[in-house]
Amino acid sequence: xxxxxxxxxxxxxxxxxxxxxxxxxxxxxxxxxxxxxxxxxxxxxxxxxxxxxxxxxxxxxxxxxxxxxxxxxxxxxxxxxxxxxxxxxxxxxxxxxxxxxxxxxxxxxxxxxxxxxxxxxxxxxxxxxxxxxxxxxxxxxxxxxxxxxxxxxxxxxxxxxxxxxxxxxxxxxxxxxxxxxxxxxxxxxxxxxxxxxxxxxxxxxxxxxxxxxxxxxxxxxxxxxxxxxxxxxxxxxxxxxxxxxxxxxxxxxxxxxxxxxxxxxxxxxxxxxxxxxxxxxxxxxxxxxxxxxxxxxxxxxxxxxxxxxxxxxxxxxxxxxxxxxxxxxxxxxxxxxxxxxxxxxxxxxxxxxxxxxxxxxxxxxxxxxxxxxxxxxxxxxxxxxxxxxxxxxxxxxxxxxxxxxxxxxxxxxxxxxxxxx
Numbered sequence: 001x002x003x004x005x006x007x008x009x010x011x012x013x014x015x016x017x018x019x020x021x022x023x024x025x026x027x028x029x030x031x032x033x034x035x036x037x038x039x040x041x042x043x044x045x046x047x048x049x050x051x052x053x054x055x056x057x058x059x060x061x062x063x064x065x066x067x068x069x070x071x072x073x074x075x076x077x078x079x080x081x082x083x084x085x086x087x088x089x090x091x092x093x094x095x096x097x098x099x100x101x102x103x104x105x106x107x108x109x110x111x112x113x114x115x116x117x118x119x120x121x122x123x124x125x126x127x128x129x130x131x132x133x134x135x136x137x138x139x140x141x142x143x144x145x146x147x148x149x150x151x152x153x154x155x156x157x158x159x160x161x162x163x164x165x166x167x168x169x170x171x172x173x174x175x176x177x178x179x180x181x182x183x184x185x186x187x188x189x190x191x192x193x194x195x196x197x198x199x200x201x202x203x204x205x206x207x208x209x210x211x212x213x214x215x216x217x218x219x220x221x222x223x224x225x226x227x228x229x230x231x232x233x234x235x236x237x238x239x240x241x242x243x244x245x246x247x248x249x250x251x252x253x254x255x256x257x258x259x260x261x262x263x264x265x266x267x268x269x270x271x272x273x274x275x276x277x278x279x280x281x282x283x284x285x286x287x288x289x290x291x292x293x294x295x296x297x298x299x300x301x302x303x304x305x306x307x308x309x310x311x312x313x314x315x316x317x318x319x320x321x322x323x324x325x326x327x328x329x330x331x332x333x334x335x336x337x338x339x340x341x342x343x344x345x346x347x348x349x350x351x352x353x354x355x356x357x358x359x360x361x362x363x364x365x366x367x368x369x370x371x372x373x374x375x376x377x378x379x380x381x382x383x384x385x386x387x388x389x390x391x392x393x394x395x396x397x398x399x400x401x402x403x404x405x406x407x408x409x410x411x412x413x414x415x416x417x418x419x420x421x
Contacts, residue, residue, distance in 0.1 A: 065090040077329035078338035079110035111160040118153025127201035129248040136287040136310040137331040150194040162217040171380025180216030181224040211239040235320025246271035261295030283314035301355035311345040335385030335407030343372040362391040
């Protein structure tokens with residue numbers, strides 16, 4: 001092979017003599033043609049990542065489409081740091097059907113298991129409406145690099161939350177009434193999500209939601225059933241089983257998650273919970289999440305504002321206490337623990353001033369304010385807190401954050417991965 005290549009190179013360097021004129025014959029002059037530069041070779045895109053194990057996964061904005069992967073995050077607010085892993089193959093047997101499975105276990109014993117099966121290739125680049133039991137603050141999963149496409153898949157999941165907090169219902173709940181309970185959630189959904197235009201995204205789900213409660217595992221606090229009665233707390237006697245259907249839409253002018261001045265994110269979600277048990281705890285959930293990012297003249301950094309509003313329309317029926325809208329935790333009213341206040345409706349606002357100290361470090365003083373109530377017209381007195389956060393960044397990706405916040409019930413430090421919004 002090397003010899004053949006050498007011959008071809010020599011032939012290319014020396015033109016072949018065909019019909020050479022005799023010696024002394026005049027050779028007509030021919031105008032010399034301008035030398036043409038060779039056209040640049042088209043850029044070759046790297047092939048999709050494949051293999052059995054990928055760590056580190058290369059650029060943090062990209063993930064392999066096949067192989068094992070680590071997972072670091074949280075199962076639920078109050079569950080602490082969770083570690084786990086999973087496996088994905090977005091082209092099973094070389095076809096369009098993909099598979100992904102993951103498992104998480106937290107330091108407080110919280111567990112999460114999920115399996116996806118279907119047309120998954122666009123899943124990471126389109127808007128994801130999270131399962132119906134997720135809190136409204138994280139109901140729509142942001143995507144780093146939105147791209148046009150449609151994903152259709154089955155999503156099966158199971159979560160166990162053995163130390164869920166409950167203080168009572170309404171804005172008048174007291175910290176001394178804190179209890180805990182065990183919540184188990186099993187869900188099976190058909191999910192469809194798509195990027196319709198560069199700015200407009202749509203996602204929908206329909207499936208079943210099976211819930212079960214039990215005694216909490218935190219020995220420092222009484223179990224919820226020991227302090228509250230079923231008449232006070234809907235769903236305490238027996239957890240309902242739901243058929244659920246939901247739709248979410250978002251209008252997003254951000255560049256991925258790299259928010260710039262003037263960018264906005266507007267989203268709305270609607271869920272219907274139909275109780276198939278004898279309790280008939282039917283309700284409809286409506287939620288809105290609006291975010292805007294402003295450059296202020298003569299002020300360094302960026303002002304980030306977020307408003308979250310949600311309400312459950314249940315008529316005379318109750319909403320199970322473990323599905324009610326709540327404030328507190330790592331996203332809303334950060335100075336207070338998870339589920340500190342909960343009811344059918346909530347309203348919350350956040351203002352952050354984000355200033356880059358270094359390309360990889362950001363400081364963010366913030367103010368949170370919010371309240372809950374039986375309806376949007378019956379909200380209670382607002383609660384507020386203030387604090388400061390440090391954020392670690394890699395390019396446009398927020399790696400993690402540490403927030404310190406102080407409110408009327410003391411101070412609290414929040415450690416979390418990713419951006420708060």
